[in-house]
Amino acid sequence: MADKKKITILVPCYNEEAVLKEFYGRVSSVISDIKSGDFSIFFVNDGSSDRTLEIMKDLNKKDKRVHYLDLSRNYGKEIAVIAGIDYIDADAMILIDADLQDPPELIEKMIEYWQQGYDDIAAKRKSRAGETFFKKWSSHMYYRILQSVTRISIQTDVGDFRLLSRQCIEALKSMREFERYNKGLCSWIGFNKKEILYDRDARFAGETKWNYFKLFNLAIDGITSFTIVPLRLATIMGLFTALAAVIYMCVIVIKTILGIGHTVPGYPSLISAILFIGGVQLFCMGIMGEYIGRIFTESKGRPLYFAKEMDGKKIIDYTMIK
């Protein structure tokens, strides 16, 4: 059939040699069973230092549906995703991790919803196997906090595993900010959203590339790219502290005039006031620094990434990735 819709499975990969073959096996058996689409698998090699790229090349030779893009170094998952988005040509795209934590079997259901007219079908986790209590708890709290400070509705407990329609793909493509936070961007663009519930598996093999430091950075990016509420918070906090200090000053002056002031030198209260104000100031400066840092990275106006090759062809034209 000539009018089959093109559906691309987009897979960012960083040192995934241990899982890639298994991943390909599971995904290709899933997509072979779905007759309603013209499928392709698009791997993005995010500067892996192991055999990931060789495996991709191998699969590309063996299977016409498999394509790959090789980035010039490791840029991080969020950039690997936009790189993939730039180079695919599809009516719908399914973003999935290579580590089989997201069951490819859900793809069929996503496509059903897409055919019903939804644009952004995200998989929502019911449970998370193989993750520590602290990771679950911190991610839960983070979503709650993020939601309470932004006007757009952030989807909770959804990963990056989702299907995006052509419209969403083009919308994401047009947003070229540097410090990306895909989940947030997907919420921001709107369109018809749908969530599917599933149980998240533990990683099939290999190790997670995330550590708490990276997660913390991503969390800060998430907040600073979506809201300036922290800046306002800093202003309000500064205002209140200053006000409290003025009131306290008045109290001391009045007490002294009336002759009921302390005879003991006010060392403890003095030092605690200084420390408190100092802390508040540092905190506010930190917040402002976060935003200034973002202005700095965005203002350089560099391309988001450079890609070396796609399906064996060298890439030399970078005008399209602005």
Ligand code: UDP
């Ligand atoms: N990934 C990537 N670049 C990176 C880190 C990760 O492309 O710098 C990919 C990785 O190969 C995987 C996905 O992003 O397909 C999710 O990574 P991981 O499983 O390590 O994250 P977690 O599931 O623990 O959040």
Ligand code: MG
């Ligand atoms: Mg994972």
